[in-house]
Structure formats: structure tokens, C-alpha cells
Amino acid sequence: MLTLDRLTAGYGPVTALQDVSFTAGKGQITAVLGANGAGKTTLLRTVSGLHRPESGTIALDGQPLRKVTAEQMPALGMVHVPEGRGVITELTIEENLRLGGLAKGGKFRSEDLQRVFDLFPVLADRRAGLAHTLSGGERQMLVIGRALMSEPRLLLLDEPSLGLAPRIVAQIFDLLRGLVDDQGLSVLLVEQNARSALSVADHGIVLNLGRVVADEAASVLAADDQLRHAYLGF
């Protein structure tokens, strides 16, 4: 689905990613793990066209994404959900979702809204309420719902568990698993919470100082004590 080949990116003299290569499979959750500063956010921003790599290629379904801008990504079936739950708190929940429907450049479709409300009944119940009234977990559901409005094939998620209670993280990851299993969505999941991410992912990539140090089935990574202690903090 998504293939990175020797991707190198940085910020002036700082190299954030060095020769990063891996494939995120179709209909799978691929977790990108690593400590603070490992390069995870830079990786997602580079894949979604927000940060220009110094070298290497990114291909979606075999098509190189060279020169594709962030604005064009939803039309290609890829949506980025950045860290920090960027809901617009002054708008209602429904208005926030409608914005996601516009990302693809087409017309808003009420069936997309209904589809998202079916997935997140908690948002449907409060559709006319202002987004600032939502809890952290509900805001995370809202930004995922907003991303789903453009019917992506690939969802890029940056730290969805950040600041959420374990029970809410489990609920959100279960939901993602359902989307992948039932609707064939593919997910690239960047997480510092490696234990939870590996419990839901099919595959895991471990980054350390911008380099891939492991690229394995999630179950293999979770069972590798040495790697867990060295890089994943659990």
C-alpha cells in the first residue's frame, strides 16, 4: 500500500530520518514506534507532504508521490490526523465533521456524515454541541471521524493515545481494528505507547535516532524482550 524507500529528511543540520525503508501493508495496522525524537512525527509529516524529504521515495499503491502536496493527499485516499487533536472548538461536532468531507475537494455528502455517526454514536448524540464540550477521548474520536469523512484508504495517525486514560485508548484502538477488519482501511499508526500500539497492530517498525532498527510482525516485536527494553520502554 505505502512504500518508503531510503527516505532521508531533516531540519537543516539535524537529520531526523536516515535511509528509512519499509512497507505498510494494505488492510493492516502498521505501528511506527520509538522514543522521543526518534523521528516518528517527521516520518508522518513527510509521508503526508507537509515536510519535504532530502532524498528517497514514497509510493502509494506503487505510484511515487513526488511533487504531491498535502492538499492533494485526501483525493489520493490518504488522510493525516496530526498529534494534538486539532478540533475546532468553536464549531459544533457536526460542523467539524463536515470540514473533513470537504478535504477531498468534492461536495459534502450526508451519507458520509451518517456513516461516521454510525461508527461513533457518542458524536451523533451530541452533533449540535460545541466541540469544546468533548472530553479528550471524544475529541480523538472526532478527529478520526473527520478524517473518515473523505473515505480514505490510508489513515496516518500521530499519537492518538496521547494524554488518554488506558481504557479510552483501548476503546479507540478497538475501533481502529474494526475499521481495518471490516472496511479494509490501512493505518499507519505513530505511537510512543508501544505496548498498546503493538497489541492492536499487525506490523511494527521501530525507529531509533531516525533509523529503522526493527521491522517485524507486531507479535514478534512484543515478544522480543531485548528490543522492548532497549527501544520501547516496556
Ligand SMILES: Nc1ncnc2c1ncn2[C@@H]1O[C@H](COP(=O)(O)OP(=O)(O)OP(=O)(O)O)[C@@H](O)[C@H]1O
Ligand atoms: N522543526 C524542527 N526543527 C529542528 N529540529 C526538529 C524539528 N522538528 C523535529 N526536530 C528534530 O528532529 C528529530 C526527530 O523529531 P520528531 O519530532 O520527528 O521525533 P518523534 O519521534 O516524533 O518525537 P516526539 O514523540 O517527541 O514527537 C529530533 O531530533 C527533533 O529534535
